[in-house]
Amino acid sequence: MPPAPPSPRVLAARRAIGDRIRAARLHANLTQEGLAERAGLDRQAVNRIEQGHASPYVDTLISIAIALDVPLRDLV
Template sequence: MPSAVPPPDWVIARRRVIGDRIRAARLHANLTQERLAELAEMDRQTINRIEQGHQSPIVDNLIRIADALDVPLADLVR
């Protein structure tokens, strides 16, 4: 089985921007990572990895996060 090809640098950079937007929205809502994770029905470690840009969030998780933050999904990914 072939190994996965790592994403190009520009994809990683965009992933970090999305994580920064999630973090900013979370802090604006005065939420901890733990509380956001509870509201989004996710675990805190996943929230942390997404905010740090270490994990690519799946669309379902982005929808959960946007809903928990009460922000449009587009605000997180544009």
């Protein structure tokens, strides 16, 4: 049996995290590709995270925070 889909509250929180990542990326004058390169990801992964379509591991969020030079708490 497949896992249950995330609740609406979880989806909203995921989108909010993606919005904060996008805002920090734009503030740093980076493209998705630039952030991906700095964080060791591919551009599609950054896009999925920013759109709220992916649920990244904590390690991925830490890599993104380091790449953006912002505290992790500012993203989550």
